[in-house]
Amino acid sequence: MTAADRFARLPQLLAADSDLLRRGRWLTVDCRVDIGPEPFFLAIRNGALSAFERGAKLMRSTAFAFRASDEAWSGYWKSVPEPGWHDLLALTKRGAASIDGDLRPFLQNLQYFKDLLALPRKEA
Amino acid sequence: MAIQLDPMVGRYLRTDIDGVPYRLYFEEAGQGIPLVCLHTAGADNRQYRHLLADPEITRRFRVLAFDMPWHGKSMPPDGWERGEYRLTTQSYTAAIRAFCRAMELDRPVVMGCSIGGRIVLNLAIEHAPEFRALIALEAADFQQPWYDTAWLHRPDVHGGEVCAALVSGLIAPHSPPVSRHETLWMYMQSGPGVFKGDLYFYRVDGDLREKVKTIDTKTCPLYLLTGEYDFSCTPEDTLRTARHIAGAEVLVMKEVGHFPMSENPAKFREYILPVLDKISR
Numbered sequence: 001m002t003a004a005d006r007f008a009r010l011p012q013l014l015a016a017d018s019d020l021l022r023r024g025r026w027l028t029v030d031c032r033v034d035i036g037p038e039p040f041f042l043a044i045r046n047g048a049l050s051a052f053e054r055g056a057k058l059m060r061s062t063a064f065a066f067r068a069s070d071e072a073w074s075g076y077w078k079s080v081p082e083p084g085w086h087d088l089l090a091l092t093k094r095g096a097a098s099i100d101g102d103l104r105p106f107l108q109n110l111q112y113f114k115d116l117l118a119l120p121r122k123e124a
Numbered sequence: 125m126a127i128q129l130d131p132m133v134g135r136y137l138r139t140d141i142d143g144v145p146y147r148l149y150f151e152e153a154g155q156g157i158p159l160v161c162l163h164t165a166g167a168d169n170r171q172y173r174h175l176l177a178d179p180e181i182t183r184r185f186r187v188l189a190f191d192m193p194w195h196g197k198s199m200p201p202d203g204w205e206r207g208e209y210r211l212t213t214q215s216y217t218a219a220i221r222a223f224c225r226a227m228e229l230d231r232p233v234v235m236g237c238s239i240g241g242r243i244v245l246n247l248a249i250e251h252a253p254e255f256r257a258l259i260a261l262e263a264a265d266f267q268q269p270w271y272d273t274a275w276l277h278r279p280d281v282h283g284g285e286v287c288a289a290l291v292s293g294l295i296a297p298h299s300p301p302v303s304r305h306e307t308l309w310m311y312m313q314s315g316p317g318v319f320k321g322d323l324y325f326y327r328v329d330g331d332l333r334e335k336v337k338t339i340d341t342k343t344c345p346l347y348l349l350t351g352e353y354d355f356s357c358t359p360e361d362t363l364r365t366a367r368h369i370a371g372a373e374v375l376v377m378k379e380v381g382h383f384p385m386s387e388n389p390a391k392f393r394e395y396i397l398p399v400l401d402k403i404s405r
Contacts, residue, residue: 080297083352087293090355093270107275108282110289 003073004038004054006120011052013119020119021047024112029105032062033117036070047112064101066117072096076117079124088114132176132187134197139226141193142218149197150190150223154182157256157404158232160224161189162240164262164383165326166287166319167310168196171237174389180397184404185233190223192216194318209321212329216243217250224254233403235259238357238382239326241348245365249335252344257403259347259396262354262382264361265332265368273327277317284312287319294382296353298391307386341371347399348372351380373399 014020024047033040041060043051068076068091075085075096084090091097099106106113132153139146151169153176161172169189176187191198194209220243224232233256236244241263248258271290277283288311295304311319339346346369350362359376366374377384377395384392 083296084355084358086297086353087355089270089290089293093268093355103275104280107286108280110286111292114289114292 002036003070003077004035004040006077006123007033007035007040007073008054009123010040010042010116010119011049013122014049014116017119020112020115023047024109024116027105027109027112030062031101031105032060032065034065034067035073036068039065062101064099064103064106066097066099066106066113068097073120077120077124079121081121088117130173130177131179131182132173136197137190137223137226139222141222142215144201146193146201146222147199148190148193148223150188151176152186152188153177154184154186156184156186158224158227158229159185159187159400160220160229160232160234161187161385162220162234162236162243163189163192163195164238164240165322166195166314168192168313170196170310171307171383171386173386174393175385175396178393180393181400185400188227188229188232192219194315194321200315209317211239211322211325213243213246213325216325217246220247221251221254231256233257233259235261236263237261237385238263239322239330241357242326242330242332244346245332245336245339246330248339248341248344248346248369249332252340255344257345257347259349259399261349261384262351262357262362263348263365264350264357265336265365267326267357267361269327270356273320273323276320276323283316283319284314287311287314291382294354294356295387296351296379296381298379299381299387303387303389307383310386336365337368339369339372341369345403346372348374349377349384349395349399350375351377351382351384353379353381356382375399 027047028045030043041053072091132151134151137148163171168191172189194200241260244258244260288308348362350359366372
């Protein structure tokens with residue numbers, strides 16, 4: 001299973017996480033997450049995924065994009081990640097990930113996004 | 125059922141720092157060699173509550189952990205509302221020396237973590253004869269920044285939540301969930317702009333890259349301990365620093381992050397007890 005295939009299970013993983021849904025209840029934003037070369041578009045409404053689309057979309061606008069290599073996601077999703085691969089900002093610091101766009105919704109909900117993007121770890 | 129009390133006692137110390145009167149909160153427990161503990165940026169002395177309650181330590185050491193001005197139960201100075209808090213190498217050093225002097229501590233050991241570890245290096249550089257030994261946790265002479273501190277204090281981002289969420293990644297995955305979240309809770313309670321003000325020292329004013337070469341560990345032994353999951357002050361940062369300090373003892377702690385004493389007290393104990401044994405011999 002590729003890293004993108006693992007991420008494709010995000011809707012089910014989030015739907016099963018009532019605590020994360022509770023913590024994200026004030027968050028409504030459209031954002032993009034790249035798993036290696038594959039983009040995913042997340043429409044988050046009140047902490048839940050109202051839409052989740054895989055693959056390139058022409059001229060799709062999002063508030064921000066978080067991009068990381070397949071290697072970075074595979075490291076991040078290990079059940080016990082190695083040092084330096086265990087946090088989104090550890091990945092950006094080492095140059096294995098990047099974030100651009102309007103960072104305000106990302107930082108206003110930073111723990112939510114760290115936990116959301118770590119959900120595939122549950123199936124490691 | 126018998127009353128259950130933790131062994132540490134908390135009090136307030138009246139002292140001047142650079143001519144400004146302060147009321148500093150501290151907790152202490154034990155007897156013997158004074159061991160002064162310095163909390164991390166944007167936190168308070170509760171990070172050391174496990175150390176303060178460890179009889180293996182307190183039977184030989186008088187452990188004292190104070191809240192820096194602006195932190196925990198130590199208030200900012202009068203008139204704080206008219207300025208922005210900024211910790212500097214000078215003001216941080218002055219606060220530690222004022223506490224030790226006012227408490228009449230005889231050549232204490234000082235152990236600090238993160239910014240507390242960095243300032244311990246400055247104590248070794250400038251005031252080594254005043255101390256019996258120095259322990260720097262998660263410390264280096266310089267570290268590469270990994271976020272913009274402007275996000276820490278602005279009205280559209282909850283300061284406590286963003287501070288905690290940023291540092292959550294510095295905790296090792298192995299740390300017990302209860303201890304992880306206790307560590308984060310303290311970060312959520314810091315005053316507005318305090319974490320940012322502490323990081324002024326860390327990021328702007330506290331570059332010690334040249335100065336550490338002057339440290340004389342014969343005058344005062346220096347121990348450097350860093351957790352392998354600390355990507356803010358990485359083991360490589362600490363090892364690089366130690367290479368410039370003849371006689372410094374350095375240790376990389378496995379399965380530990382940036383907050384060893386609070387994120388995983390049992391694991392930290394395995395690393396710090398041998399250091400304290402050496403110091404007390």
